[in-house]
Amino acid sequence: MDYINMKKFNKDKYLKKLRFKKYKRYLYIGIPCILVLLIGIYFAYSKFSVSKEEDVVRTTVGDFIYGDIVVGAYIDGEYSKIIPGKNDGYIVDKIVCDTDASASWDNNSWGIVLTNLTKRTKCNVYFETKKPSLNETVTTAMSNNPSMFASDDADKNVRYIGANPNNYVYFNCSDYNNQSDSTCEKWRIIGVFNNVTKSDGTKENLVKIIRDESIGNHSWDNNSVNDWSTATLQQNLNSGTYYTTTLKNDTTRNAIEEVVWNLGGTDNHYSSASNGLASHWYGYERGTTVYSGRPTKWTGKIGLMYPSDYGYATSGGTTKDRAACLAKELLYWDSSEFSDCKGNDYLFDANNGQWTLAPYSAIARIVFYVYRGGTVTRGSASYPYDAVRPALFLKSNIQVDKGTGAKSDPYRLKMQ
Numbered sequence: 001m002d003y004i005n006m007k008k009f010n011k012d013k014y015l016k017k018l019r020f021k022k023y024k025r026y027l028y029i030g031i032p033c034i035l036v037l038l039i040g041i042y043f044a045y046s047k048f049s050v051s052k053e054e055d056v057v058r059t060t061v062g063d064f065i066y067g068d069i070v071v072g073a074y075i076d077g078e079y080s081k082i083i084p085g086k087n088d089g090y091i092v093d094k095i096v097c098d099t100d101a102s103a104s105w106d107n108n109s110w111g112i113v114l115t116n117l118t119k120r121t122k123c124n125v126y127f128e129t130k131k132p133s134l135n136e137t138v139t140t141a142m143s144n145n146p147s148m149f150a151s152d153d154a155d156k157n158v159r160y161i162g163a164n165p166n167n168y169v170y171f172n173c174s175d176y177n178n179q180s181d182s183t184c185e186k187w188r189i190i191g192v193f194n195n196v197t198k199s200d201g202t203k204e205n206l207v208k209i210i211r212d213e214s215i216g217n218h219s220w221d222n223n224s225v226n227d228w229s230t231a232t233l234q235q236n237l238n239s240g241t242y243y244t245t246t247l248k249n250d251t252t253r254n255a256i257e258e259v260v261w262n263l264g265g266t267d268n269h270y271s272s273a274s275n276g277l278a279s280h281w282y283g284y285e286r287g288t289t290v291y292s293g294r295p296t297k298w299t300g301k302i303g304l305m306y307p308s309d310y311g312y313a314t315s316g317g318t319t320k321d322r323a324a325c326l327a328k329e330l331l332y333w334d335s336s337e338f339s340d341c342k343g344n345d346y347l348f349d350a351n352n353g354q355w356t357l358a359p360y361s362a363i364a365r366i367v368f369y370v371y372r373g374g375t376v377t378r379g380s381a382s383y384p385y386d387a388v389r390p391a392l393f394l395k396s397n398i399q400v401d402k403g404t405g406a407k408s409d410p411y412r413l414k415m416q
Contacts, residue, residue, distance in 0.1 A: 070122040071112060076129055083125070086110040090127040097123040131399035131414050134169075134207045138192050141166070141405060149191075150322065153282050153312055159191035161322070162315035163344045166405035169209060170412055171255075174248045179412045186212040186410055188346060190309055196393060199258040199299050206257055206393040210305055210347070214387035215242065220355050221381040224365035226291060228263050228357060229298045231381070237302040237390055251415050256301045257393045262286045263296050265359035265368070270376070276329030278311025281358070281376070289361045302392045304357045305347060307368055307376045309391075314345040334373035342374035352387035353379075 073080040075090065084090045092105040099121045101114050112125060132140070142149040142158060148165040151158045160167040173184035187209045195203040221231040228234050236242045247253050264287035269275035285306050288296045311330050316322035317340030325333075325341035333341045342348045353371050360366035360378045367381050379386070394413075403411040 068120045069114065069117070070120075072122065072124040073127065074124060075127045077126075080127070084127055089130050091130050093126045093128045095123055095125050097121055131401055133396060134189075134394060134398050134400055134411070134413065135192050135205060135396060137400040137405075137411065138189060138207065147315075150312065150315075152326075153279065153308070155194050157191055157193045159312050160189055160346070161313055161344075162346060164346055164407070166407075167346070168212070168405055168407050168410035170403075170410045171209060171211075172246075172248055172252050176251055176413070176415055179410075184410075186407070188212050189405070189411075190305070190313070190347075190391070193393070196257075197260040199260070204396055206259070206396055207398075208391060208393050210309075210391040211389045214349075214352055214354070214389050215246065216388065217352070217385050218388050219382050219384045220367050220386070224380060224382040226265075226359035226363075226365060226367045226381050227294050228261070228303070228359070229295050233355070233388065234298075234300070234303075237388075238300050242390070243302070253301075255394055255398055255413070255415055257395045258299060258301050259393050261298050261300065261303045261357065263290065263294070263298055263357065263359065264288060265290055265361045267360065267362040270368075271329065271331050273327075273329055276331050278308050278326050278330060281306065281311060281330065282308040285358055290359055291361050291364050294359065302390050304355050305389065305391050307356050307358050307370070310345065310347045310354075310356070310370050310376065313347045314341045316340050317344050330376035332375065334371065334375040339374075348374060349387065353385070354387045354389060 071083070073083045075084060086107075092107075095103040095105060095112065097103050097114075099117075099119055101117045101121045101123070103115075103123050104113050105111070105125065106113055112123060114121065114123070138158060145166075148160055148162055148167075149158055150161045153159070167189040169187050169189055170179045170184035171187040173179050175183045188211075190208040190210055192205055192207050194205050196206045197203050218233055218236070220233050221227070223232070225231070243253070262285050264285050266275075266281075266284040266287075266289055270281070270284075285308060290296055307330060311326065314322060314325045316325045320328075320338055320340040325338065328338055328341065332338065347354075348370070350372055353369050355367065355369050356376070358368040360368060365381050366378045368376055368378050369386050371377050399414040401412045401414040403409050405411050
């Protein structure tokens with residue numbers, strides 16, 4: 001396996017050869033029976049100018065049977081006389097070659113890699129201006145409109161709050177190049193969560209989203225077992241019909257980060273003011289109180305919202321502000337006195353009870369859900385009448401192409 005690595009060349013000398021010498025041979029393949037040739041043309045971190053309008057880099061590889069490799073560059077759709085450097089704010093959108101050669105871009109080394117090269121080949125590399133990540137977009141939105149956000153949980157996660165904040169995003173699209181209400185689902189951004197543990201053990205700040213509408217009413221677990229790692233709903237969302245069919249394509253599936261989900265719960269403590277607030281739930285979920293033998297963590301892609309997600313999503317209102325709501329047990333948010341709490345919470349659904357991920361630790365078959373009256377209470381995992389709103393974390397490299405986050409103009413994601 002041989003490479004042309006441009007970091008090893010003197011740039012001025014190399015460019016001079018590009019401009020004034022014709023088809024110089026730099027790499028010789030000594031074994032003529034090689035069936036597949038892998039070539040890496042690396043541009044390091046600098047920009048290389050063009051010797052002709054059509055060519056950015058031209059070099060001869062191997063014997064004459066392999067011919068020439070010519071690399072052209074386009075930036076935001078316009079022909080370019082330079083290849084941008086790694087840190088110039090561009091990403092590679094696509095590579096188009098005029099032969100059967102297969103091409104990919106190595107972002108780490110900032111170079112093109114070609115396989116199946118058997119004759120003279122020209123490849124055009126299409127660079128695009130890098131868009132802001134979804135994380136960056138949320139942070140910017142917080143700066144511009146702080147009333148839609150709060151970061152007052154124990155880990156200072158940035159959360160959207162209120163009855164209808166501008167946190168809509170198109171997801172699960174049949175066509176990500178043409179995102180609309182007809183090709184995509186609308187999801188809501190819960191927020192940016194700090195130091196989420198990924199399946200490889202590393203930690204990263206990730207955006208968590210939840211489907212705006214329920215996928216229907218389902219049992220949490222058909223066998224009445226409050227163990228999310230084996231629950232029938234978990235299996236459906238992560239490997240069953242929902243994952244393989246309802247999610248429309250691999251682009252969607254590959255955008256979901258596999259992370260460690262916390263499975264902690266509680267017993268009757270949630271019914272008292274000193275133990276039943278949103279802040280207490282946040283601690284329970286990350287704790288180790290579960291029914292005997294149940295796991296406290298699960299690694300996977302798709303889960304559900306937590307009781308604390310529901311609690312922290314309120315902005316409060318004129319009668320009870322956010323501080324008053326967060327000082328009231330979630331069990332009693334169905335009280336008319338605290339109607340401002342659930343009424344100004346975009347995760348509340350007056351028409352449906354909604355499953356959460358938290359188990360009730362005192363009884364093997366019981367889990368918590370948000371009742372359509374606004375309270376967080378408990379019910380049997382086999383109960384088939386509560387709504388399911390899948391929740392997940394998106395990979396951090398996903399960018400926002402356009403949109404304001406409003407319901408009429410959701411964020412449109414640019415997948416990597």
